Amino acid sequence: MENQLPNDFDLIIIGTGVVESIVSAAASRIGKTVLHIDRNDYYGGHWASFNLDAIQKLQHKATYNSISQDNLNELINENEELMRIGNDLFNIENFKFKWHIPEKRIIVSDDNKNRETKVDEGTLSTEIENEIGEQVNKSTEEEEDWTQEILNKDSRKFNIDLTPKLQYARGDFVELLISSNIARYSEYRSVSRVLTLLNGQLEVVPCSRSDVFANSKVSVIEKRMLMKLLTSLDDGSEDFKNYENKTFRAFLKDKKLTPNLVHYVLYAISMSTDETPCHEGVENTKRFLNSLGRFGKTPFLFSMYGSGEITQAFL
Structure with missing residues (x-):
C-alpha cells in the first residue's frame, strides 16, 4: 500500500522566507506536524538567491493572477468553507533587468582593420568603443573586460541575492545557527x-x-x-x-x-x-x-x- 499524505496538520505555513522557515523548524522540533508549502519554484522568498541565468528568467514570469469570486464559488462544494491562506505581500513585481556592459567583446586586430562591434543598442557610446579599442591595442594579454557573453557563460559560478546579508560573528543570528545545529547545514566565510x-x-x-x-x-x-x-x-x-x-x-x-x-x-x-x-x-x-x-x-x-x-x- 502506497504511503499517503496526512490530512490533518497542527500548522500550515505558506512561503519559505527566513521567518516562515524558522517557525517551521521550531514547530517540527517540538513534535508538531507541519505542512510547509510555497507557490514559488524557488526557496527563500525575499531572501532568495539566483544565479544569473535564473534571475534573468524571473523577469519573464507572469505575476500571480487572482481568481474572481464567481470562479471561487464554482470550486466550493456543499458544506465547504473557503479559507484564504498566504498573501501577496512578498510577490516580486515590476521586475526590470538592464545590462550596463556590452553584449560581446570588441575585437581589434593589429592593423586596426578588423573590428567586431556587436553590442547592445545604446549600450556602448563611440567614446567608450574607441577607448576599449585603444586598450586592446596596448596589450592583448590584459585581462578581458566583462561582457554579457562572459558572465552568462559563468552564470553558475556566482549568485545574486535579492536581500544581501552580512552577519556579525558574535551576533544573535549566528548564535541561533549554532545552538539549533543549523550551522551544520550551511557554509559561511569570513569577510x-x-x-x-x-x-x-x-x-x-x-x-x-x-x-x-x-x-x-x-x-x-x-x-x-x-x-x-x-x-x-x-x-x-x-x-x-x-x-x-x-x-x-x-x-x-x-x-x-x-x-x-x-x-x-x-x-x-x-x-x-x-x-x-x-x-x-x-x-x-x-x-x-x-x-x-x-x-x-x-x-x-x-x-x-x-x-x-x-x-x-x-x-
Missing part, C-alpha cells in the same frame, strides 16, 4: 576586509590592532588615538553622561580625532550617520569590536552560496 570611500578612494578600514598599525594611510599619532578610543569604548571605561542628548559624531569630534579617524569610526566601524545618538553609536561600535577575531580578521560572515541558503538550512 576578508572592510572598505570605505574616503576622499574619493576606496580605503581598507583598520579593524584590529594589527590592521591599525599596519595601515600606511594612518599616521603614528592617529594610530595611538584610534587604539586609545576603541579600547576605552570596548572596556566601558568611557563616561557618556554629557552626551545623553548629543550625537556620536559630536562625541568623536570632542575626542580631537582627525577627520579621517572620525570617518573610519563613524561610518565604517559604527556604521552610523551624522545624526546617530551617541549611545547608539557606542553600542554599534561595541558590537563591531566584540565580533572581531572570532572567525577571521573582520567581524562579518557571509553565506557561501547566498542568503537563500540560510532559509533552506531550516527546512
Whole structure:
C-alpha cells in the first residue's frame, strides 16, 4: 500500500522566507506536524538567491493572477468553507533587468582593420568603443573586460541575492545557527576586509590592532588615538553622561580625532550617520569590536552560496 499524505496538520505555513522557515523548524522540533508549502519554484522568498541565468528568467514570469469570486464559488462544494491562506505581500513585481556592459567583446586586430562591434543598442557610446579599442591595442594579454557573453557563460559560478546579508560573528543570528545545529547545514566565510570611500578612494578600514598599525594611510599619532578610543569604548571605561542628548559624531569630534579617524569610526566601524545618538553609536561600535577575531580578521560572515541558503538550512 502506497504511503499517503496526512490530512490533518497542527500548522500550515505558506512561503519559505527566513521567518516562515524558522517557525517551521521550531514547530517540527517540538513534535508538531507541519505542512510547509510555497507557490514559488524557488526557496527563500525575499531572501532568495539566483544565479544569473535564473534571475534573468524571473523577469519573464507572469505575476500571480487572482481568481474572481464567481470562479471561487464554482470550486466550493456543499458544506465547504473557503479559507484564504498566504498573501501577496512578498510577490516580486515590476521586475526590470538592464545590462550596463556590452553584449560581446570588441575585437581589434593589429592593423586596426578588423573590428567586431556587436553590442547592445545604446549600450556602448563611440567614446567608450574607441577607448576599449585603444586598450586592446596596448596589450592583448590584459585581462578581458566583462561582457554579457562572459558572465552568462559563468552564470553558475556566482549568485545574486535579492536581500544581501552580512552577519556579525558574535551576533544573535549566528548564535541561533549554532545552538539549533543549523550551522551544520550551511557554509559561511569570513569577510576578508572592510572598505570605505574616503576622499574619493576606496580605503581598507583598520579593524584590529594589527590592521591599525599596519595601515600606511594612518599616521603614528592617529594610530595611538584610534587604539586609545576603541579600547576605552570596548572596556566601558568611557563616561557618556554629557552626551545623553548629543550625537556620536559630536562625541568623536570632542575626542580631537582627525577627520579621517572620525570617518573610519563613524561610518565604517559604527556604521552610523551624522545624526546617530551617541549611545547608539557606542553600542554599534561595541558590537563591531566584540565580533572581531572570532572567525577571521573582520567581524562579518557571509553565506557561501547566498542568503537563500540560510532559509533552506531550516527546512
